[in-house]
Amino acid sequence: MILKKTLKTRAQHFEFFALALDETTDITNTAQPAIFIRGVTSDFKIQEDLLSVEPKHGTTHVEDLFEKLLLAMRKFNLPVEKLGVLKTDGAPAMVGSRKGLSALVKKNDQS
Secondary structure: OHHHHHHHHHHOOEEEEEEEEEEEEOOOOEEEEEEEEEEEEOOOOEEEEEEEEOOEEOOOOHHHHHHHHHHHHHHOOOOHHHEEEEEEOOOHHHHOOOOOHHHHHHHHHHO
């Protein structure tokens, strides 16, 4: 809990941040999307951390990953407009220009 609070405090000072999302499935067939953050403060200090691991049972669709990403961003008060880069593991569902995770994030930022 202390680590979460510390990261939340640091994240509020980020001028911009990048997120990386990597999904893997464990031996119990549970998807484990891990979200990493790299933020930059106004004095150019860089902070890198594991932001969240959000287990997901059964199949994972891009919409599920999108919801997990938004949930993690809400937990840490990370505004979408400060998101500079979103990196994924390169799976087609993640990078599709119309229906991929990146497209959903862009669409959410515009609404």
